[in-house]
Amino acid sequence: MKQPYFFLFLVFLFSNLTFSQSVDDVFPQKKMRKDLAIFKDLRQKANSGLYKYRTQKQIDSIYSWADNEIKYLSTYRDFYNLICKLTDFEGSLHNDTSLPDKIFQNLRKEKSGYFPFPIKWIDGKWLVNFENGEIPLGSEIISINGIPIAEIISSLYKYYTTDGENLTGKKIGLRTHFARYFRLHYGLKDQFIVSYKKQNTEQIETKTISGVSHNDYYKNFQNRFSKPYDQIYYVDLADNQKYNFKKLDSLTAKLTIYSFAMGDEKSKEHSEYVKFLDSVFIQIKKDNIKNLIVDVRQNGGGTDPNDLVTYSYLAQRNFQENKKAWISFKKIPLLKYYNINVPKIIRPLLVGKFNKEFQEIFPVEENHRFYQNENSNDHKIWTPNKNAFTGKIYLLISPAIASAGSLFASMAAGNENTTTIGEETMGGYYGHNGHTPLEYKLPKSKIITQFSVVNLEQDVPKKEHQIKNRGIIPDYHIVQTYKDYLKQADTQLDFVYDLIKKN
Incomplete structure (x- = not known):
């Protein structure tokens, strides 16, 4: 029995x-x-x-x-x-x-061993981004447990991917998940010996602080000092919060687009967005606006064709989504590792539909690559909208810009009438891999790996200062200053206002 x-x-x-x-x-x-x-x-x-x-x-x-x-x-x-x-x-x-969900959930249950405070990259330094903690707000971190902060940061870059050799975008991920990444690389630590400098002093002080739980670190992150300034990056925006327009004076206006996640041509949200754009640019033309600030600093991407429709109101040339696009297979390979919750024996039946779609979209084979042809919607020729803006564009960019956000920003930055201000984007200027993600599970570790399979060359002009393997390089590299960080002030926007006045 x-x-x-x-x-x-x-x-x-x-x-x-x-x-x-x-x-x-x-x-x-x-x-x-x-x-x-x-x-x-x-x-x-x-x-x-x-x-x-x-x-x-x-x-x-x-x-x-x-x-x-x-x-x-x-x-x-x-x-x-x-x-x-x-x-x-x-x-x-x-x-x-x-990580597999079970291991990740176990991480979240850990009761100690995490660095307690969020940090933020400000004007070339990693600062404590938390008020009323054991280390004063705004203190520059020099080392943790005897390891220089530059070495720590370099070790953690692997957890947050960006296009090409971009590093600015990695700082976005590190400011959010620093304690988790530190734990994954160095292990759990009961204590952290932190060397730091307070603001306005060169004296290095050292303090030993206790590790906290995974959840307590994220509670501290939710209460970070910079939250009023950067919270828009972390929230799920309602439909009516994803974009706005404001006339600043008789000659200048500002268009802000936080996201292109508004659905495709069939969605109501996309239709409402197109109506918004049309009304805005009709008003711009009617009011004879000369300067348009376009702020996409928090735009991490979204869905086509919202990026392209938006650019059509700024374009001064005919354009297409990409110059070329290709994948490296005719049929999705290694199906037994494909991460889909169905028995392996019937996976080929379910994946067959996807394979057929891939073959229709990428019908041209050259040297073991499968390309789109001239009939692809991605190669559709767009023309400038009849109400397209022809004045001076001031494009605000940041490391948070990615995917469809960086495609749009690259096209706008390529305009002769555009001045680009801010920091290098994490999304590439000349191209990226995007559109269609595939996800696989490694059989022994159950680690999940995902990557987008379409290799894209964007329809952007070559620029002298634009480096091949990098994000969009701004004409004016402007970062938030330490003084403005403490005041929660927008250094980059203030710079644009001054630049418009000078011009």
Whole structure:
């Protein structure tokens, strides 16, 4: 009578031994090598962006390094960090490597070991972005546990992907998830020895502070000092909050677009947005506005054709969404690792529909690449709207701009009548990998890896100061000053106002 219960106990015990429950558990090197080989195979067969920013020699080299590195690794966290480094090295903001839900939920339950305070990059320094803590607000962090802050930040960049070799965008992720990323790279810490400088002094002070729970760090982040200034980046906006227009004086107006997530041509939200744009630019023409500030600093992307429709009101040329686009497969490869919650035996039936769509959208094969043809909607020629603005455009950009946001901003920045102000975007100027994400699960670690498979070359002009593997480089590099940070003032917008007055 006891045998069935004993058998069930063995099944339970075996299932819990074969899959790591904590990110710090021991993870066999044999399993690491199995998953690493599959991870590499996935990238080579499915990811058109593998060699977008890296040469084959560079990719081969980092995988050789990774294979050798495994002999020094012992834990699940070690292997996860290795996969994150490989993911980030490719250079695509649509790349993502994530922990299995069970492990991630266990992280969230951890009661101690996290750095307590949010930090923020201000004017070239990492500052404590929290008031009434053990370290004064605005103090510059010099080191944590004897590790220079520059070394820490460099080690954590792998967790937040951006296009090409962009670094400014990574600071967006680090200001949000610094404590979690520190924990994933360095492990849990009971205490943190922090060396810092208070504002307006060169004296280095040191204080030992206790680690907090995962949840307490995020409570502190929700109460960060800069929240009134940067909260718009973190909220789910209602339909009527995603854009606004304001006339500032008789010659100047400001158009702000926080997101392009407004649905496609069939959606009511898209239709309402088009009506908004039309009314705005009719008013601009009627009022003879000469200067238009276009603020997309918080725009992380969204859906087509909202980005293109918006640009049609600023364009002075015919344009298309991209000059070329391609994928690297005819049929989705390695289906047994495809992360879809159906039995492997019937996956080909479900994926068949997607394969047919891929083949219709990318019908032209050249050198093992599958391209769109001239009939693609992405190559549709757009013309400037009849009410398109022809005055002076002042485009405000930031590291938060990505995907459809960076496509729009790149096109606008390419205009001869546009002056670009702010910081380099995380989204690429000349192109990116986007549109269609594929998601796979590695069989041994259950780590989930996602990447967008369409390699795009954007329809933007070449610019002398625009670096190939980077985001949009502004004409005027303006960051929030320390003084304005303390006042919650907008340094970049104030600069634009002054620039308009001078012009």
